[in-house]
Amino acid sequence: MHTLSHTYFIAKALGDIDVSFLEEAIAFPPKKVQTSLPKRLAAACLCLLIGVASLCTISFPAEENPASIDSEASPTPTPEPSQSVSGVTPPAPQLSLAAGENADMMPFFIYQGRTYLYYDCVPSRHLALGEKAGTATGLIDEWTPQDGxxxxxxxxxxxxxxxxxxxxxxxxxMPQTDGTMELFVAQNGYTLQTGADLFETRLSVLETCTAVTWETWDSWYEEKGDIHTLSTENTAAFSSFLGVLEQSPCCLTESIPLIDGAESVYDFFFDDWGLYRLYIARDDGITVELCLFEGGYVMFSGLQSVCVQVPPDDFSALLALLS
Known part of the structure; x- marks a missing residue:
């Protein structure tokens, strides 16, 4: 089993930082920890120590996606990122490091053309596993060439x-020796049209929800641990919101309109538009974490390249439950 930490993977910046790398980095705040749950990774990215920790996307060259290369069998085609009336295709994670940098990579592995990124570590007592699908070799680091x-x-x-x-x-x-299981979410290789394709088909949130807790974005960012539990009288209203969420359209996060002065959605999305973090406990011990942003955007923290946009009235009704 691997020995990487379950928290952020801080990289050491050595030498001068390439300006183009900084411009492409996702500007996540330095402190983003859910205190009542195991710490989870904030994005499919590397973490660089540049005064404070900043997260950047994992980058594979578009002309030859290494996640689709199979040394033992024919590769599974990886769809190009797209957004249309038929849905959105999440982009393959991208890894970009400036020359001379030294970093510990985020926990991930490649399987059948998909890049699986670490999401959470949970107790194994309620989870049933099928037959072994494969064994991750751990042969990739920040210096691995494209053909690796x-x-x-x-x-x-x-x-x-x-x-x-x-x-x-x-x-x-991926089972661990301490009786826990590390969960990995595929970041590419499928198309999502509405929230139902994610929250119903793949996560079955509405059918398996046993409890809902939440905290403000400030509590999460500042690690205050000010966690609240959704009251019983609001359960029906929250279930109604989940129904609306499943009917709402998906969009690529990078397609969200920019505000004045922003060069990237990440310049303002996580710093200025964050409202709440919701933690939906499933009956199997897995927690589905939702990020709520201004504009009615809802994101599953395990797939940050995609958002679901909820109608304004329904989004306001949810915020009223949490205020």
Whole structure:
């Protein structure tokens, strides 16, 4: 099993920082920890120590996506990122490091053309696994050449399995020696049209929800741990919101209109538009974490390249439950 931390993976910046790298980096705040749950990674990215920690996207060259290269069999085609009336295709994670940088990579592995990124670590007692799907080799680091991004390669090592009740093309688990399981979410290789394609088909949130807790964005950012539990009298209203969420359209996060002065959606989305973090406990011990942003945008923290935009009135009704 791999020995990477379950929290942020801080990289050491050595030498001068390439300006183009900084311009492309996702500007996440330095402190983003859910205190009542195991710490989870904030994005599919590397973390660089440049005064404060900043997150950037994982970058593979578009002309030859290494996640689709299989050294043992024919590669599974990886759709190009797109957004149309038929839905959105999440882009393959991109890894971009300036020359001379030294970094610990985020936990991920490649399987059947998909890049699976670490999401959470949970107790294994309620999860049933299928037959072993493969073994991640852990052969990738920040210096791995493009032809090293082959099937089963990654930054972690270990056997991984499908989880009962989940599509293995979306979620796989890697058992740990301490009795827990690390969950990995596929970042590409499928198309989402509405929230139902994510929250119903792949996460079954409405059918399996046992409890809902939440905190303000400030509480999460400042690690205050000011967690609230959704009251019983608001359960029906929240279920109604989940129904609306499943009917609402998906969009690529990068397609969200920019505000004045912003060069990237990440310049303002996480710093200025964050409102609440919701933690939906499933009956199998997995927690589905939702990020709520101004504009009615809702994001599953395990797939940050995609958002669902909820109608204004329904979004306001949810905020009223949390205020």
């Amino acid at each position: 991004y082959v099937n089963l390669a990654g930054s972690v090592t270990g056997d991984f399995y499908p989880v009962a009740g989940y599509d293995p093309s979306f979620l796989l688990a």
